[in-house]
Amino acid sequence: MNPNRSPRALLGNLAVGLGLLLIALLLLRLHLGERWWPAAPLASQWWMALAALVVYAAACFALWWCTRQRDDDNGDSNEPPILVAWSSQTGFAQQLAQRTAAHLRAAGHKTRLRAIDQVDAALLSSSRQALFVAATTGEGDPPDHALAFLSRVMPTPLQLPQLQYAVLALGDKTYEHYCAFGHQLDEWLRTHGAQPLFDTVEVDNADADALRHWQQLLGQLGGEASHASDWSAPAYQPWLLRQREVLNPGSIGGKVFHLQLQPTTGTLPAWQAGDIAEIGPRQSADAVMQWLQANRFDAATVLADGRTLADALARSYLPDGADNHDANTLAASLKPLPHREYSIASMPGEGSLQLVLRRQLRPDGTPGLASGWLCDYTQIGDSIDLRLRSNSNFHPPANDTPLILIGNGTGIAGLRAHLRARIDAGAHRNWLLFGERNAAHDFHFGAELQRWQREGGIERLDTVFSRDDGQFHYVQDALAAHSDVLRQWLDDGATLLVCGSLQGMAPAVDKVIIDAIGADAHQALRIAGRYRRDVY
Numbered sequence: 001m002n003p004n005r006s007p008r009a010l011l012g013n014l015a016v017g018l019g020l021l022l023i024a025l026l027l028l029r030l031h032l033g034e035r036w037w038p039a040a041p042l043a044s045q046w047w048m049a050l051a052a053l054v055v056y057a058a059a060c061f062a063l064w065w066c067t068r069q070r071d072d073d074n075g076d077s078n079e080p081p082i083l084v085a086w087s088s089q090t091g092f093a094q095q096l097a098q099r100t101a102a103h104l105r106a107a108g109h110k111t112r113l114r115a116i117d118q119v120d121a122a123l124l125s126s127s128r129q130a131l132f133v134a135a136t137t138g139e140g141d142p143p144d145h146a147l148a149f150l151s152r153v154m155p156t157p158l159q160l161p162q163l164q165y166a167v168l169a170l171g172d173k174t175y176e177h178y179c180a181f182g183h184q185l186d187e188w189l190r191t192h193g194a195q196p197l198f199d200t201v202e203v204d205n206a207d208a209d210a211l212r213h214w215q216q217l218l219g220q221l222g223g224e225a226s227h228a229s230d231w232s233a234p235a236y237q238p239w240l241l242r243q244r245e246v247l248n249p250g251s252i253g254g255k256v257f258h259l260q261l262q263p264t265t266g267t268l269p270a271w272q273a274g275d276i277a278e279i280g281p282r283q284s285a286d287a288v289m290q291w292l293q294a295n296r297f298d299a300a301t302v303l304a305d306g307r308t309l310a311d312a313l314a315r316s317y318l319p320d321g322a323d324n325h326d327a328n329t330l331a332a333s334l335k336p337l338p339h340r341e342y343s344i345a346s347m348p349g350e351g352s353l354q355l356v357l358r359r360q361l362r363p364d365g366t367p368g369l370a371s372g373w374l375c376d377y378t379q380i381g382d383s384i385d386l387r388l389r390s391n392s393n394f395h396p397p398a399n400d401t402p403l404i405l406i407g408n409g410t411g412i413a414g415l416r417a418h419l420r421a422r423i424d425a426g427a428h429r430n431w432l433l434f435g436e437r438n439a440a441h442d443f444h445f446g447a448e449l450q451r452w453q454r455e456g457g458i459e460r461l462d463t464v465f466s467r468d469d470g471q472f473h474y475v476q477d478a479l480a481a482h483s484d485v486l487r488q489w490l491d492d493g494a495t496l497l498v499c500g501s502l503q504g505m506a507p508a509v510d511k512v513i514i515d516a517i518g519a520d521a522h523q524a525l526r527i528a529g530r531y532r533r534d535v536y
Helices: 007-029 043-067 092-106 121-126 144-152 180-191 208-222 285-294 309-314 327-333 369-377 409-424 446-454 475-481 483-491 505-517 519-528
Strands: 082-087 111-115 129-135 164-171 201-204 237-246 256-263 276-280 340-343 353-358 383-389 403-408 430-436 460-465 495-500 531-535
Touching (some): 082 144, 092 111, 092 208, 129 180, 309 327, 353 369, 353 409, 403 409, 403 505, 409 446, 409 495, 446 460, 475 483, 475 505, 483 505, 495 505, 505 519
Parallel strands (some): 082 111, 082 129, 129 164, 403 430, 403 495
Antiparallel strands (some): 237 383, 276 340
16 A cells, blocks of 8 residues: 555644644653652552553553564465565555455464565465555655565575465556555566465555455455455346356366356346456355254344344354344344456347356365355246456457467367457457366367357467377467467467466466466566466
8 A cells, every 4th residue: 555644644743743742842841940759759659650550561461462473374284384574654454454364364374474574585484375455655656664685585595395385466556656565575586486376466545446356366365264254345236147058068167157147136237358247246045045944033033133043044154053143133143245257258248247156165065155155046037146347468459369268178168268259359369278177068168169160269278188088188288389379479469368277277377378388478478468367
């Protein structure tokens, strides 16, 4: 966050300072001449002063104890703690780092929370995962206390191939060098061999959308066990589920569903290719009814806010018990379910908002929270809580720019939206590389993609199916084999978009690109915005 204070804040600080100075001058008069009281204090006054001193010391100790930097011992003892480092000028980045660490601890991970000036080369070398919450101050400068890290650690010839990291960059878009220190950290870590868990998340003046996105990514890192509600709840709108079908019947993998939704108003809002749908999941009706019966509550109980108790429970984590609460007290104590994010697979001109998601299963075989709600529990015509979020980092380039699209699995959703938008705009210089398990079952939108290629909407289409006999095993293998084509397209000014699996595909594709064009050219692509990723 930018530390420059407003004139009103500066005037307030000046007024407080002048007031303190006036009090000091008035007290000083008591020590001058013979005005000072000559008698010794009474014994009771000594005891009162001593008691006040003890209370002050205890308060200082309690404050230190609550805010001290400490390692957390929860989780697997063999798992190195996740380093959460913050650089802050105003304290906001520190607060976000503390929330980040608490989120991970709730998921059972050990954490190590540190100010960035307490991070040295040895700590980085011993860490396996690190999250940095980095503020930028002034015209692109790091916070004051980060200077020690820049002078002592950054010049060190470190090699960090074992380190996976992510950066939450805080800044202010009204300044020229937006989120500069966060990007400086990201570039330095990449240069020294560290592997990004996901791309840098930029936050403009505490933007709630960006912070919810960071929390969503933390949920993927920490697992669903974290039971953490959104830091700021999305303002959902009601949409209706109009159609749902399985895209991969007979697949050896998890079922992939294609959903079509429309707003209850009937009028589709505008969005761009690359944008995100935030979904508010709910508990299944059976799970809610079982809880109500076990705790002897009536599902039809109307709360003070007009909702039924069953509806409040459906949108929340189900508590272990009711603890003899009445319905309204119980409802006030509920923790809302966090949102889930999905790439939008369609454009408004197609008449519906379309999603592609894989049905996830928990270790006990029950459906996952959001995928279970969307794929198993809802019925056609049911209401879905949904909010659109702009994802400027994954928006399309100009129509006259060649476009390379790379993805696997359900990552086809975001790539399909880009292709649909490009074809509608008459931009046909498109190259799609897509990978999945089996061509017979997992070629999502296969007939449509092949038709677009025949009609000239896709100039080049390369598919890889890992469980079939073929020339290539994974999509990154096909990209490496066609590195000469990759270089030619990039020389022609192409933008490269990657959508799909964070584990395996995305870092492997990143390595192929570096091998094909070199680290400096790879970095130049990122800086120019010609290499963008939406990975999960």
